[in-house]
Amino acid sequence: MFVRLSIAVAALSVLTGAALAQGAKLTDPQIAHIAYTAGVIDINAAKQAETKASNKDVKAFAKDMARDHEAVNKQALDLVKKLKVTPEDNDTSKALSKQAADKLAELGKLKGSAYDKAYIDNEVAYHKTVNTALETQLIPSASNPELKSLLQTGLKIFQGHEQHAEHVAAGMK
Amino acid sequence: MSPGRYLATLALFALGAMAVPAHAATIQIVMENLVISPAAVSAKVGDTIEWVNKDVLAHTATANNGDFDVTIAPKKTARSVLTKAGTVDYYCRFHPNMKAVLTVAP
Secondary structure: OHHHHHHHHHHHHHHHOOOOOOOOOOOHHHHHHHHHHHHHHHHHHHHHHHHHOOOHHHHHHHHHHHHHHHHHHHHHHHHHHHHOOOOOOOHHHHHHHHHHHHHHHHHHOOOHHHHHHHHHHHHHHHHHHHHHHHHHHHHHHOOOHHHHHHHHHHHHHHHHHHHHHHHHHHHOO | OOHHHHHHHHHHHHHHHHHHHHHOOEEEEEEEOOEEEOOEEEEEOOOEEEEEEOOOOOEEEEEOOOOOEEEEOOOOEEEEEOOOOEEEEEEOOOOOOOEEEEEEEO
């Protein structure tokens, strides 16, 4: 158990530059904040892609991401309202937002197929990171069963996104 | 019209309405957590497919050969009547990894 946990934590640190591996047990208000932030990040990336992407599969993928993550985040907002939980900002959310802002700026400098490829590769990596975090950290740490269940649904949706992104990326080579 | 005849007409109408679905089946295909189940369905021309979307996301059932393209809003059910025989591979345009097959007998 300890070995598995530390492997998971190590994997997370590698993937996210420690953004998602703070060690301390997360509370439900923090988990809700992280999950929501992760969604907003992908929506922002998608909005940039909708205007910048030239490949039609990449453009369609970006539209799908905006639509799905907005739907999931709306569910998340409805749930925290119902549970009377106030999402709480935390170091993980802050680190995620910072990394995402840097990435968005980096992608913003690219054009044409270079942009398309960088965006879709980042989508593959980003969904992998978020899915690993959900599986190994956020879902196991969530106390409220409804929050846990929403995160589990989110995981299945985002695993679908990861496959979709991989498929689009493979089609561009 | 006397009340008696009115009722009789209604009863006849109801019988007539019931006679149609007796020949055609309604088959449910569920989309949940980005999975279509059952992944393979056999039906007949005239049958109705009930597309049940249990996700909070919109889905489509889009035939590869262009036979149908149904959009199913989140948490909604859409219906389509099968009019053409054949084996049709279909997928969700928004989530292309959702794939299934529908075999329609004449």
